[in-house]
Amino acid sequence: MSLLTDLQSLLGPSHVLTGADAEPYEQDWRRRYRGRALAVVRPGSTDEVAAVVRACLAHGAPIVPQGGNTGLCGGATPDDRGDAVIVSTARLNRVRAIDTDNDTMTVEAGCVLQAVQEAAEQAGRLFPLSLAAEGSCTIGGNLATNAGGTQVLRYGNARELVLGLEVVTADGEVWHGLRGLRKDNTGYDLRDLYVGSEGTLGIITAATLKLFPLPVASCTALLTLDSIDDAVELLSRARAGFGASLTGFELMAGDCLQAVIKLFPQQRLPFEGDATRSPWFALLELSDSESETHARERFEAVLGAAIEDGLVTDAAIAANLAQSQAIWHLRESIPLAEAELGKAVKHDVSIPISSIARFVHTTNAALQASFPGVRNVIFGHLGDGNLHYNVARAPGQTEADLLALQPGVYDIVHRSVMDFAGSISAEHGVGQLKRDELPRYKSEIELNLMKRIKHALDPNGLMNPGKVLQASA
Amino acid sequence: MSLLTDLQSLLGPSHVLTGADAEPYEQDWRRRYRGRALAVVRPGSTDEVAAVVRACLAHGAPIVPQGGNTGLCGGATPDDRGDAVIVSTARLNRVRAIDTDNDTMTVEAGCVLQAVQEAAEQAGRLFPLSLAAEGSCTIGGNLATNAGGTQVLRYGNARELVLGLEVVTADGEVWHGLRGLRKDNTGYDLRDLYVGSEGTLGIITAATLKLFPLPVASCTALLTLDSIDDAVELLSRARAGFGASLTGFELMAGDCLQAVIKLFPQQRLPFEGDATRSPWFALLELSDSESETHARERFEAVLGAAIEDGLVTDAAIAANLAQSQAIWHLRESIPLAEAELGKAVKHDVSIPISSIARFVHTTNAALQASFPGVRNVIFGHLGDGNLHYNVARAPGQTEADLLALQPGVYDIVHRSVMDFAGSISAEHGVGQLKRDELPRYKSEIELNLMKRIKHALDPNGLMNPGKVLQASA
Numbered sequence: 001m002s003l004l005t006d007l008q009s010l011l012g013p014s015h016v017l018t019g020a021d022a023e024p025y026e027q028d029w030r031r032r033y034r035g036r037a038l039a040v041v042r043p044g045s046t047d048e049v050a051a052v053v054r055a056c057l058a059h060g061a062p063i064v065p066q067g068g069n070t071g072l073c074g075g076a077t078p079d080d081r082g083d084a085v086i087v088s089t090a091r092l093n094r095v096r097a098i099d100t101d102n103d104t105m106t107v108e109a110g111c112v113l114q115a116v117q118e119a120a121e122q123a124g125r126l127f128p129l130s131l132a133a134e135g136s137c138t139i140g141g142n143l144a145t146n147a148g149g150t151q152v153l154r155y156g157n158a159r160e161l162v163l164g165l166e167v168v169t170a171d172g173e174v175w176h177g178l179r180g181l182r183k184d185n186t187g188y189d190l191r192d193l194y195v196g197s198e199g200t201l202g203i204i205t206a207a208t209l210k211l212f213p214l215p216v217a218s219c220t221a222l223l224t225l226d227s228i229d230d231a232v233e234l235l236s237r238a239r240a241g242f243g244a245s246l247t248g249f250e251l252m253a254g255d256c257l258q259a260v261i262k263l264f265p266q267q268r269l270p271f272e273g274d275a276t277r278s279p280w281f282a283l284l285e286l287s288d289s290e291s292e293t294h295a296r297e298r299f300e301a302v303l304g305a306a307i308e309d310g311l312v313t314d315a316a317i318a319a320n321l322a323q324s325q326a327i328w329h330l331r332e333s334i335p336l337a338e339a340e341l342g343k344a345v346k347h348d349v350s351i352p353i354s355s356i357a358r359f360v361h362t363t364n365a366a367l368q369a370s371f372p373g374v375r376n377v378i379f380g381h382l383g384d385g386n387l388h389y390n391v392a393r394a395p396g397q398t399e400a401d402l403l404a405l406q407p408g409v410y411d412i413v414h415r416s417v418m419d420f421a422g423s424i425s426a427e428h429g430v431g432q433l434k435r436d437e438l439p440r441y442k443s444e445i446e447l448n449l450m451k452r453i454k455h456a457l458d459p460n461g462l463m464n465p466g467k468v469l470q471a472s473a
Numbered sequence: 474m475s476l477l478t479d480l481q482s483l484l485g486p487s488h489v490l491t492g493a494d495a496e497p498y499e500q501d502w503r504r505r506y507r508g509r510a511l512a513v514v515r516p517g518s519t520d521e522v523a524a525v526v527r528a529c530l531a532h533g534a535p536i537v538p539q540g541g542n543t544g545l546c547g548g549a550t551p552d553d554r555g556d557a558v559i560v561s562t563a564r565l566n567r568v569r570a571i572d573t574d575n576d577t578m579t580v581e582a583g584c585v586l587q588a589v590q591e592a593a594e595q596a597g598r599l600f601p602l603s604l605a606a607e608g609s610c611t612i613g614g615n616l617a618t619n620a621g622g623t624q625v626l627r628y629g630n631a632r633e634l635v636l637g638l639e640v641v642t643a644d645g646e647v648w649h650g651l652r653g654l655r656k657d658n659t660g661y662d663l664r665d666l667y668v669g670s671e672g673t674l675g676i677i678t679a680a681t682l683k684l685f686p687l688p689v690a691s692c693t694a695l696l697t698l699d700s701i702d703d704a705v706e707l708l709s710r711a712r713a714g715f716g717a718s719l720t721g722f723e724l725m726a727g728d729c730l731q732a733v734i735k736l737f738p739q740q741r742l743p744f745e746g747d748a749t750r751s752p753w754f755a756l757l758e759l760s761d762s763e764s765e766t767h768a769r770e771r772f773e774a775v776l777g778a779a780i781e782d783g784l785v786t787d788a789a790i791a792a793n794l795a796q797s798q799a800i801w802h803l804r805e806s807i808p809l810a811e812a813e814l815g816k817a818v819k820h821d822v823s824i825p826i827s828s829i830a831r832f833v834h835t836t837n838a839a840l841q842a843s844f845p846g847v848r849n850v851i852f853g854h855l856g857d858g859n860l861h862y863n864v865a866r867a868p869g870q871t872e873a874d875l876l877a878l879q880p881g882v883y884d885i886v887h888r889s890v891m892d893f894a895g896s897i898s899a900e901h902g903v904g905q906l907k908r909d910e911l912p913r914y915k916s917e918i919e920l921n922l923m924k925r926i927k928h929a930l931d932p933n934g935l936m937n938p939g940k941v942l943q944a945s946a
Contacts, residue, residue: 101709101827102858146658154717157656159665160633173918180825182857183630184896185619185669186903186911187941188923192632192665196658213713236574240686243762244627244717289716290771298763352653354574384655385575423657430659438659445646449930450661456929457922468660 003059007041007085010051015042015091025066025086026078033074033432036082037064044091046166046174046205053203054172056085062465063087065199067141068112070133072348073431075145075198075467089140092205098123103211104163104180109140109204116209125211128155128247132332140204146196148427150331153383154247154287155212157427159195164208167194170201170458178208193453198429199464201457215287217295218247220324221303222270224278224314229357231282234311235382238284241302245295248285249383250331254278256379259337260330267330270316270323278313282382283331334379341392342399344377345409349417350426353385360389363416367391370412371405386426389413414441430468438469476532480514480558483524488515488564498539498559499551506547506905509555510537517564519639519647519678526676527645529558535938536560538672540583540614543606545821546904548618548671548940562613565678571596576684577636577653582613582677589682598684601628601720605805613677619669621900623804626856627720627760628685630900632668637681640667643674643931651681666926671902672937674930688760690768691720693797694776695743697751697787702830704755707784708855711757714775718768721758722856723804727751729852732810733803740803743789743796751786755855756804807852814865815872817850818882822890823899826858833862836889840864843885844878859899862886887914903941911942 007016017025017040027034038061043049056063062084066076078084089110096106100123107116113134120127129142131149141147143165147158155161164179167190177191194202225231231251238246254277261267269276284303288295299317306312318324338344351359360378367374373394380387391409393402414424414437424441425434439447447469454461454469465471474482480489490498490513500507511534516522529536535557539549551557562583569579573596580589586607593600602615604622614620616638620631628634637652640663650664667675698704704724711719727750734740742749757776761768772790779785791797811817824832833851840847846867853860864882866875887897887910897914898907912920920942927934927942938944 099825099827101705102825103712104825146662148656148658152655156633159662160629169918169922175918175922176916177919179894179896181823181894181896181899182625183621183823183854183859183899185621185900186896186898186907186915187669187919188674188926189619189632189662189665189669190919190922192662193926196660196662201661213716215716232574239576241762243686243688245762289714289718350654350656352572352575352577354572381656386656421652421654423652423654423659425659426654426656427658434659442659443649445642445648446650446660446663449642449648449663452929453661453666453926456925 003055003061003085004039006055007039007052010055011041011043011048015044025069025088028074028077029070033077035078035080037078037084037086038082040086040088042088042091046168049087049168049203049205050172050174052085052087053168053170056462057172057460060462061085062462064464065089065144065203067109067138067144068133068136070137071141071145071431072428073433075429075431076141077432079466087203089138089205095119096206099180100125102180104208105211106178106206106208107139108206109138111139113137113139113142120211121214124214126214127209127211129158129161132335139207143195143204143207144197144199145429148381148384148386150248150250150381152381153249154244159192161210162191162195162207163210165191165194165204166206168203168205170460170463178206180208198431198468200454200468201463213289216290217288217292218324219286219295219299220318220327221284221299222316222327222330223282223284223312224271224275225280225282225312228280228360230311231280231382232353232357234282234306235353237306238302242286242298245286245288245298246383247287248283250283250379251382252281252283252331252334252379253376254280255375256334256337256377257281257330259340260333263337263340264333267333270327271314275314283327338377338390341375341377343402344390344392345402345406347389347413348426348428349389349413349422349424350384350386351417351420351422355420356382356385356387359416359420359422363389363413366412366416367409370408432467435466435468435470476528476534477512479528480512480525483528484514484516484521488517498542498561501547501550502543506550508551508553510551510557510559511555513559513561515561515564519641522560522641522676522678523645523647525558525560526641526643529935530645530933533935534558535935537937538562538617538676540611540617541585541606541609543610544614544618544904545901546906548902548904549614550905552939560676562611562678568592569679572653573598575653577681578684579651579679579681580612581679582611584612586610586612586615593684594687597687599687600682600684602631602634605808612680616668616677616680617670617672618902621854621857621859623721623723623854625854626722627717632665634683635664635668635680636683638664638667638677639679641676641678643933643936651679653681671904671941673927673941674936686762689763690761690765691797692759692768692772692790693800694757694772694788694790695800695803696755696757696785697744697748698753698755698784699786701753701833703784704753704855705826705830707755707779708826710779711775715759715771718759718761718771719856720760721756723756723853724855725754725756725804725807725852726849727753728848729807729810729850730754730803732813733806736810736813737806740806743800744787748787756800811850811863814848814850816875817863817865818875818879820862820886821899821901822862822886822895822897823857823859824890824893824895828893829855829858829860832889832893832895836862836886839885839889840882843881905940908939908941908943
C-alpha cells in the first residue's frame, strides 16, 4: 500500500490533505519559504500522531511537524522534493487539565497560545508567554522553538515555563513525560532537549505548563532617552528598584516609532515637541501583587529619580488600561511599520547586557563604513539582551539594492555578535534560515555533540530533515 | 607507560594521590558508599582535566568526577574494582569574572557554593542557590546533580540558575559554552543535558551563573498548623499575596522540631504552651525590594488573615536578623537531629502540590498497616512539592529491625509516589542509590532515550559508569 493510502486509512480521508488543500501548509506565513509535501495530515490524538510517524518510518518519508505556521526561520516548511508528510497539530487543541493548587495546566500542542493564556486567566492564573503571533501560533510550536517574547525578563523563555512534555519520538513511540513537578532529578533532562529542537528529534503533542498568580495591578510607561547607554543604565536601576515586579523593558529606536505613526496615523506618541523626535524610546512595565496605588508609587519613585538624573528625558505613564494598551500597541506595530521602510535585513541577536551599547555603536559604524546611508531599525527586549537589529535601505536605494547587500550585512552583524559573545538567534530559532550559518559561529565540538544527539534520537534522519542541522550522511 | 605514570607526568606527582592519600575521596561523607580508585587526580586547569580524560581514554580507565563529595546518592564514589580515576575539581576554584551589568558571574567548578554566594554578595548581588552543605559542596557538583535547596520556590533549581557551561566531554575535548545570554536559540540544549547528568556525560569545569538583586529586606516567621492540608492552603494564599517575594516555604512535622530541641537544648521554639507541641510547623520567608517596614506590613497582612481564619494556630515573626537566623537554624538542624531517632529510611520525593496532603495521609496509613508503630519524620520544601518523607523505627525497634524493613518501606513509599504522579528523587539525584530503582518507576521508552544519549555522548562508557544508568553492554 502507498503511504497516502496508509495515512487515509489511519486518519480518515478528510484529515489527509493534498493538492490545493495542502498548499497553505507548504509555505510559511511571510511567504519566504515554499516547499512541496506528499500530504498534510491532521491527526486528532497523540496515538494518531504516533501511528502517522510509524507509517512514515515504514515508507521512509520525511516528517515535518507544523503548529500555527508562524515561524520566522522556515522551520515548519518542507523542502521541494515532495516526499514529506506535514503533521499539523491543529486538531490537538484540548486543554486537558488545570490544577490551580499546583499552579499547572496541561494542554495539547495545537492549542493557540492566546487560548492557553485565556484558559489560565479564567482559572485566575497567569500564563505569561506573550508574543506578537499569539493569536495564531500554537503552544507546541512555541515549545519546539523555545519562544521568547515580551515577558522573558520576569518569567523566562518558553523552556522555563514548561514542567513536563508528552512527545511522539522519532520511532513513533509515545514518551509520557507530563509531570507537574518543580523538582525531579531522576535522569537526563529529555524535556529541555525536545524544547527548542524545532521538531528535529520528535513531535511535542502536549505539555504541562507553569502558572503564576495574576498581577493585582500593572503600570506601563513610555520614556524618551538620549542614548542606548542611558537605556542600559536605566535597566540596571529598574531591576534594582523593582525586583521581580519588572515584567517588561522594551527598547525602540526613534525611527521605529516614527515609522509606526506614519503608517498608522490613528496611533500617536504620548509626547509633545522635541520628545516626539527622541532618538530612543523605552517601554517599561511593572506588575504588582498589591495595589494600583502601590504600583504607581513605586513606578514614580524610580522614574522620578531617573528623570532628575537626566537619564530619562521625558516620561508618559499610562493613567489607565486604554493608555497602557496604546503604548503596547505602538511597540507591537513596529514589525508591520518596518514594511514602510521597505524590506529590511533582519537580525534576532542577543548580547550580554553589559556589552549591548558597545555592540550597537561598533556595528553601526562598521555598517556605515561598508554601506553608507543604510538605516538602523533597532528594537527589542533590552531586559533580555535581545535586539532585533534590523537594517533598512539607504535613501535612494531600491529593495533590490538592499537585497544585493544582504550577505554583506549579515556578515558584518553576525561577526560583531560573535565578537561580543552573543547569539545570532536569540528567540526565533534556526530552521532553514540560519542552518548554514551555524557552522560559522559554533565550534565543531558543539556541532558534533548536536549531531550525535540527532543521530541517537532520530537514527533514520526523518524528523524535519534539513532544519537546525544540515541533513547529512 | 602506565596510566599512573601518564597522570603524574601530566599533573606533577603531588597532584596524583594514591593509597592513604586517596582514601578520603574513595568514600562519601556519610560513609554509606566506599570504593577503590587507581588514583585521585587534582587537575589545576580545564586543559589539564581534558588531558586527564584523554589519558584515561587511552588506558580504558573509568573516570569518576568529584566536587565537594557531599552527595547523598553515592554519585561521586567509585566502585570497588580499583581501576577508576577520581577527578577532583578542588583546584578549579577561581571566580573568573563578575559582570554586574549583565548580572552574571563565571566560576570554576571547584568553587565552594558558599564562596560563590559571598563573591556575589561582595559585588552587591544575590546568587540564590542555598542548601545545607553549602560550606563544602562545590558549584560543579551542584550543577551535576541539579541541586535544589531552600530558594527553589522563587529562583528555581541549579539548572535555572546557569546560563552557560564549560565542559570537558567524554572524548577529552573542551566545549566552550560559557555564554552569559538570557536568550540563545541556536540548537539543542546541551547545557541542560550536562546539568543533572551526574558526571556520566562529561565533566563540568566552569559555569556562567545568573545573579539577582540583593533583597532590601526580608521577614521570617515560624508558624504552627494543625494539618498538612492547612499548610497547602496557606501556601496558596502566600503565593497569591506575596507573588515573587515569597522566597521560602518550609514544612516540618512537629516530631522533627521536638528532636531538634532535644538534641540541641540551646535551641528553643519561639512559642509557649500547646503551640510548642503543634503537629506541624511552617517556616515562611518573604524577601522585599522596598523596605523592612513594607516587608513586615505585607507579612502581617497575609498572616493576620490566616490566623483569623484558623489556618494558622500561632505565629512567631522574627523581630531581627538574629531571630530570623534562629528560626532557619531550627530548620537546618533537622537532618542532624534525625540521628536522635536512630537511622531513618530516607526519601526525597516530590508530588504535585495539589496532591501532597493526600499523598501523606495515604502513605502514612499504608506504612502503619504494614509496619505498625514506625514514625514519620517529614520535612521539606513544601513550596516546591518536595518532601523528605523519612521513616524512623517504632518504639522498641532496633536500628537493625528498621534496616530489615527498609526494602518494604521503600516499596510502599515509592509506589505511593508513583500513584500520585510524583518523583522518587526530587533534588538529590540518582547516583548509585536509586539507579536500580529507576527501571521500576520510569518507562522503558524514557530509559531507552536516556541510554541512547549516554551512548552518543560517552561511547566508551567510561564517564562515571554505574551511576544513573546501569552500566551495560
